[in-house]
Amino acid sequence: MPDLAAALRPLLPSPLQSVRDERFERHGVGLLLKRDDLIHPDLPGNKWRKLAPNLRAARGRPVLTFGGAYSNHLRATAAAGRLLGFPTVGVVRGDELADRPLNPSLSRCAADGMRLVFADRAAYRAKHEPAVLARFVAESGAEDVYVVPEGGSNAPAARGCAELGAELRDDPAGVGAAAVACGTGGTLAGLAAGLGPGRRALGxxxxxxxxxxxxxxxxxQAAFGGRAGDWSVEDRFHFGGYARGGPELDAFAADFEDRHGLPVERVYVAKLLYALSVLAAEGAFPRGTALAAVITGRPDGPPPAP
Structure with missing residues (x-):
C-alpha cells in the first residue's frame, strides 16, 4: 500500500471559511464553514478522515464494507480501491436490487471495480454476527479481507476524525463550538476528542x-478509552429519517446556496445547517461564539471551487 497522502494528495488542513449570515449574526454567533468537502474529489470530507486510517491498517488487503443503495461510503471505498490498486467488496442492503439495473451510485462503485454483494434486510441487520459475515465473505470470493463497518465508523475512524477537531482547535479563528451531521457517530466521536477542553461539539x-x-x-471507549470532549447529539432535525426532507428543508438549502454560493448536499449538510440556524435563534450558543459547521460532502457533480 503506497503512502496515502503522497498517492492521493489530500487538501489538509481543509479550509475554514467565514460567512456573513444575519440569521446567525443577529444572535451574536459567527458562522464558519469547515470545508472538508474539498479534501479530495473522490474521498471528500469525513470519508477521507475515516477511511484513511482503515486503509493503512488493511495494508493492501481486500476491503469489505457495507452500505445502502446510495451509500457515499461505498462510493468512496470503491474509488480508493481504484486509485490505490486494492480489491473492494460492497455488501448492499436489499437483495431485490440484484435483479434491477444498477442506480448511478452503484454503477459508479462497479465501474471502480467494487464487487457488489446484495443482502436481504434480515441478513444485513445481522451483518456483525460471525456466521453472517463469513457468508458475505464467501459470496464475495475474496480472501483475507479487512472489514470496515457501515459508514466507516470504528475506532481507527474516530481517531482519524480527531484530526478534524485538532485542526479546528488550533485555527486562529478561535472556534468555540463545532457541529457535524451524524449518521453512525464516528465523525462526532473524533471531532469532540480533537477539539479538547473548553470547546463544544454538536452532532x-x-x-x-x-x-x-x-x-x-x-x-x-474503543478509540480513546472513555468519553472524550464536551459533546451532545441533537435529534430534532432528521425530517422523518435518512434521505428524507421536504419543502421547508429544500427551501432553506436553496436559499443558503443563493446567499453563499455553496452547493448544499441534502442528506447530511442541509439538515446540519438548518439545525444550526434554528439553534442559534433559540439561544443555544452564547453570544460571541465562533461556530464551525463541518461540510462533510457535496451534491453529485464536479468539485466546487474553494
Missing part, C-alpha cells in the same frame, strides 16, 4: 431514533 442526527449517543460513547 445533528440525520436518522430517526435515540441510538446515536450510545454509538458515540462506544466509539470513544
Amino acid at each position: 445533528v442526527a440525520v436518522l430517526r431514533g435515540s441510538f446515536l449517543g450510545g454509538e458515540v460513547r462506544a466509539l470513544q
Whole structure:
C-alpha cells in the first residue's frame, strides 16, 4: 500500500471559511464553514478522515464494507480501491436490487471495480454476527479481507476524525463550538476528542431514533478509552429519517446556496445547517461564539471551487 497522502494528495488542513449570515449574526454567533468537502474529489470530507486510517491498517488487503443503495461510503471505498490498486467488496442492503439495473451510485462503485454483494434486510441487520459475515465473505470470493463497518465508523475512524477537531482547535479563528451531521457517530466521536477542553461539539442526527449517543460513547471507549470532549447529539432535525426532507428543508438549502454560493448536499449538510440556524435563534450558543459547521460532502457533480 503506497503512502496515502503522497498517492492521493489530500487538501489538509481543509479550509475554514467565514460567512456573513444575519440569521446567525443577529444572535451574536459567527458562522464558519469547515470545508472538508474539498479534501479530495473522490474521498471528500469525513470519508477521507475515516477511511484513511482503515486503509493503512488493511495494508493492501481486500476491503469489505457495507452500505445502502446510495451509500457515499461505498462510493468512496470503491474509488480508493481504484486509485490505490486494492480489491473492494460492497455488501448492499436489499437483495431485490440484484435483479434491477444498477442506480448511478452503484454503477459508479462497479465501474471502480467494487464487487457488489446484495443482502436481504434480515441478513444485513445481522451483518456483525460471525456466521453472517463469513457468508458475505464467501459470496464475495475474496480472501483475507479487512472489514470496515457501515459508514466507516470504528475506532481507527474516530481517531482519524480527531484530526478534524485538532485542526479546528488550533485555527486562529478561535472556534468555540463545532457541529457535524451524524449518521453512525464516528465523525462526532473524533471531532469532540480533537477539539479538547473548553470547546463544544454538536452532532445533528440525520436518522430517526435515540441510538446515536450510545454509538458515540462506544466509539470513544474503543478509540480513546472513555468519553472524550464536551459533546451532545441533537435529534430534532432528521425530517422523518435518512434521505428524507421536504419543502421547508429544500427551501432553506436553496436559499443558503443563493446567499453563499455553496452547493448544499441534502442528506447530511442541509439538515446540519438548518439545525444550526434554528439553534442559534433559540439561544443555544452564547453570544460571541465562533461556530464551525463541518461540510462533510457535496451534491453529485464536479468539485466546487474553494
